[in-house]
Each structure stands twice: as C-alpha cells, then as structure tokens.
Amino acid sequence: MYKCALILAAGKGKRMKSDLPKVLHKVCGKEMVNIVIDTMKKSAILDLNLVIGKGAELVKEATKNQNVSYSLQKEQLGTGDAVKCAKKFLEGKKGTVAIFTGDAPLITEDTVKKAIEFHENGQYAATVLTSIIDNPEGYGRIIRKEDGSLKKIVEHKDCNENELCVKEINSAMYCFDIQSLLDNLDKIKNNNAQGEYYLTDVIEILESQGKKVGAILVPFEETLGVNSRVQLSEVSTIMRNRINKYHMENGVTIIDPLNTYIGLDVKIGADTIIYPGNVLEGNTEIKDGCILYPNSRIDNSVIEKGVSIQSSVILDSEVGQNTTVGPYAYIRPESKVGNNVRIGDFVEIKKSTIGDGTKVSHLTYIGDAEVGGNCNFGCGTVVVNYDGKEKHKTIIGNHSFIGCNTNLVSPVTVEDNTYIAAGSTITDKVPEGAFAIARARQVVKEGWTKKKGLSK
Numbered sequence: 001m002y003k004c005a006l007i008l009a010a011g012k013g014k015r016m017k018s019d020l021p022k023v024l025h026k027v028c029g030k031e032m033v034n035i036v037i038d039t040m041k042k043s044a045i046l047d048l049n050l051v052i053g054k055g056a057e058l059v060k061e062a063t064k065n066q067n068v069s070y071s072l073q074k075e076q077l078g079t080g081d082a083v084k085c086a087k088k089f090l091e092g093k094k095g096t097v098a099i100f101t102g103d104a105p106l107i108t109e110d111t112v113k114k115a116i117e118f119h120e121n122g123q124y125a126a127t128v129l130t131s132i133i134d135n136p137e138g139y140g141r142i143i144r145k146e147d148g149s150l151k152k153i154v155e156h157k158d159c160n161e162n163e164l165c166v167k168e169i170n171s172a173m174y175c176f177d178i179q180s181l182l183d184n185l186d187k188i189k190n191n192n193a194q195g196e197y198y199l200t201d202v203i204e205i206l207e208s209q210g211k212k213v214g215a216i217l218v219p220f221e222e223t224l225g226v227n228s229r230v231q232l233s234e235v236s237t238i239m240r241n242r243i244n245k246y247h248m249e250n251g252v253t254i255i256d257p258l259n260t261y262i263g264l265d266v267k268i269g270a271d272t273i274i275y276p277g278n279v280l281e282g283n284t285e286i287k288d289g290c291i292l293y294p295n296s297r298i299d300n301s302v303i304e305k306g307v308s309i310q311s312s313v314i315l316d317s318e319v320g321q322n323t324t325v326g327p328y329a330y331i332r333p334e335s336k337v338g339n340n341v342r343i344g345d346f347v348e349i350k351k352s353t354i355g356d357g358t359k360v361s362h363l364t365y366i367g368d369a370e371v372g373g374n375c376n377f378g379c380g381t382v383v384v385n386y387d388g389k390e391k392h393k394t395i396i397g398n399h400s401f402i403g404c405n406t407n408l409v410s411p412v413t414v415e416d417n418t419y420i421a422a423g424s425t426i427t428d429k430v431p432e433g434a435f436a437i438a439r440a441r442q443v444v445k446e447g448w449t450k451k452k453g454l455s456k
C-alpha cells in the first residue's frame with residue numbers, strides 16, 4: 001500500500017531556552033528531525049512532509065538534502081491544526097499516512113514497520129502507538145471501551161478522576177488511513193482546557209462514525225520526546241548506549257561505553273579497540289584493527305586498517321594503513337596521510353598529502369604541501385606557507401631528509417633523495433640528490449668571555 005509520513009516540527013520548544021528550533025538540537029551528532037527522517041526512510045516511507053513553523057527557514061536549511069516537502073503552520077494552534085496545514089500534501093493520496101514528531105528521535109525502524117503492518121493488516125482507520133507507564137502525568141490517556149477496544153484519547157488537562165488513573169498513554173505517533181483523516185480534520189474543535197486543536201480528537205470522531213480504530217503497544221523508551229535540555233541529555237544517553245552496543249555486537253571493543261561518543265553515521269570495523277574519551281563524528285569510518293587510545297576527536301575522516309591514534313584531532317581527512325598519529329597531533333581538513341606514516345607529538349598537518357613511510361615525529365607544521373614517501377622530518381620543521389597575503393604550495397619528493405628546525409619558505413620544491421641541513425631556511429629549489437644548507441656560518445671567538453669580564 002502507498003505510504004507517506006508527516007513529521008510535526010512546528011513548535012519552538014520554549015523550555016529548551018534556545019535560539020535554535022527544538023528539532024534542530026542534536027542527539028549523538030545529528031539533528032533530531034533528521035534522525036526521525038532517516039528512520040522513516042529506513043522503514044520504507046519515502047514520501048515525507050515536515051510541518052514547520054518556528055524557525056521554518058532554519059529547519060528547511062538543515063533538512064535540504066533529505067528530499068522532503070514542507071507545510072507551513074504559521075501559528076501553533078495544536079497538533080490537529082498542524083496536520084490541517086498539511087492538507088495539500090495529503091489530498092488526492094490513497095493509503096497510509098504515518099504521523100510522528102520531530103522531537104522524539106528514539107523511535108526505531110522496527111517499531112515503525114510493526115505499527116504500519118498492524119494498521120494495514122487490521123484495516124484500521126486510525127492506529128495509535130501507546131505505552132503503559134507508572135507515572136502518566138502530562139500525557140494524553142488512552143480510554144478504552146468495556147470490550148477493550150479503543151474509544152478516545154483524553155489530554156491530561158482534560159481528564160476526569162477516573163481517566164487520570166489510566167496508565168496507558170498516547171505516544172503522539174499514529175498511522176491513519178489518509179481519506180479517513182482528511183474527512184474529519186475540520187471537525188476538530190478547540191473547546192478544551194488548552195484551547196488547542198487536538199489531533200487526538202480524530203480518534204473519538206472516527207470511533208463514533210463506527211470506523212475501526214486501534215492501538216499498538218510500543219516500548220515507552222522509543223516514544224520519549226525532548227522538551228528540555230535535561231531530556232535532551234537523557235535521550236542522548238539512550239541513543240549513545242544503542243550505538244555503542246551495536247558496534248560491540250559487530251566486533252568492536254569499547255573499553256568504557258559510558259565515556260565513548262560515537263555519532264549515528266560512524267562506521268567501525270571489527271577488532272578495533274576504543275579507549276575512553278574518544279569522540280567520533282560525522283561520516284567517519286574507522287576500518288578494522290585500529291586502536292584509538294584515549295581522548296581523540298575524529299570528524300568526517302577515513303581511518304584505514306591498523307592505525308593507532310592517541311589524544312589527537314583529525315578533521316575531514318584520510319589516514320592510511322598502519323600509520324600512527326599522536327599524541328597531540330592535529331590533522332586539519334583535506335589532508336591525506338599515507339600508509340606506515342608516523343605523525344608524532346605536536347605535529348600539525350593542513351591540506352597536505354604525506355606519502356607512505358614518511359616520518360614527521362615531533363613539533364612540525366606542514367601546510368599546503370605535497371610530501372613524498374620515506375621522508376624524514378627533523379624536529380621543529382615549519383612549512384612557511386603564508387606570506388601574509390596568500391597561501392603557497394610546497395612540494396617535497398621521496399626519500400628527503402629535512403633537518404631539524406628547517407623552514408621551507410613556499411612556494412618551494414625539494415626533489416627526491418635530498419638532504420637539508422638542520423637550521424636551514426630554504427627559499428630555492430633543492431634539486432634531486434643535492435645537499436642544501438642555508439644558515440649563517442658559526443663564528444668562534446677564543447677567550448671572549450674572559451676579555452669581557454663575564455667569565456665565572
């Protein structure tokens with residue numbers, strides 16, 4: 001059957017106390033609304049419409065690569081009104097519309113699929129996803145008839161004493177038959193405690209028309225919504241545990257899952273070991289058999305097999321097989337580090353390629369450079385890539401030995417099999433096979449301290 005989904009994301013989320021619309025706050029590195037969109041797509045719902053209002057332009061911008069359409073709700077008059085704003089999206093369609101909210105990112109593909117299957121197999125006009133909890137305070141209550149079938153949903157603020165005792169709650173996630181929903185949206189009234197148009201009223205309306213309405217129990221955890229920063233951290237903790245568990249089940253050792261932060265889109269190969277304090281973000285991919293010692297941040301980078309990294313930052317870059325990085329290295333965007341390379345302590349690499357087997361062991365800056373394989377950089381080498389106006393390129397061939405404390409004033413080329421003396425400031429090309437020295441000759445004045453009266 002044809003399926004589409006509405007994702008309600010028009011509210012501001014006052015309690016977040018934020019300039020950012022609530023649904024753009026991130027859980028494990030991704031905006032909540034994008035997590036919900038991804039889950040819908042994985043559940044084979046591809047025709048998606050977001051109801052936006054507060055911060056509409058920002059929400060559009062953050063979801064622009066998701067191939068979704070939008071409905072605008074100018075004023076937030078309630079969930080029923082929000083769905084009304086998406087009438088144009090729904091009209092002329094036959095089948096099922098799933099309705100979810102952009103602030104409840106823990107819903108899983110498995111549960112969405114089960115709910116849709118339940119709804120379609122049972123030929124319901126509407127299906128509500130519900131949970132049973134000890135403290136239903138604040139939630140809409142699921143009211144059933146004597147035979148156990150669904151009757152209506154009553155919001156907490158509108159409940160009588162008996163209804164307040166009901167522990168089955170509305171998750172605010174639903175499946176509707178599109179036509180049944182469209183036929184009744186205009187019948188929703190706002191004569192309730194909050195003066196809002198409640199989507200939940202459609203259930204009672206359908207029931208009174210003799211239509212089949214159903215409820216499916218789902219794990220409460222998956223329905224948790226975020227209204228505050230405290231809830232954002234609670235939901236993030238649950239998501240983080242899920243992600244870490246997934247990787248451990250795939251053969252990754254995580255020494256302390258409570259202190260390991262892995263983004264939703266990160267891929268990690270088997271037999272990689274992750275020590276505490278690592279933050280893996282964006283589309284990072286860590287291949288098999290790597291060791292991430294404590295405290296690195298790796299964003300949007302590809303780390304090939306057998307790499308070991310410690311206390312370093314790697315952004316938008318690639319690191320080749322069996323290379324070691326850190327401690328305290330900084331690999332900045334657009335760098336490509338080869339295989340069997342050593343990037344040691346206090347080394348910064350920016351927009352550069354480093355060939356296989358090259359060693360950059362300590363206190364070195366390499367920027368806007370193409371470095372060949374099997375070179376050795378002495379301690380304290382600086383690529384002088386910036387003249388105060390423009391950045392220039394440095395090219396270094398294979399098997400070059402760059403002595404300690406060398407400056408390479410760009411643009412400059414150092415060819416294969418060269419040797420640069422320590423302390424040199426290189427401004428001109430060093431041709432293949434050459435030795436270059438560019439420093440003042442040492443002057444020795446015998447007996448000088450005594451003559452000056454400085455001798456102790």
Ligand code: UD1
Nearest residue numbers: 008009010011076077078079082101139140170171172198
């Ligand atoms: C809603 C349900 C309640 C359920 C609870 C679960 C209704 C009437 N009530 O209550 O039964 O137990 O969720 O958390 O639906 N939104 C809009 N436009 C609006 C109003 C809301 O887009 O005009 C969006 C919000 O951004 C939010 C979602 O809809 O993402 C839920 O709205 P909210 O007002 O928080 O509903 P609750 O009072 O929590």
Ligand code: CA
Nearest residue numbers: 078079194196
């Ligand atoms: Ca409300």
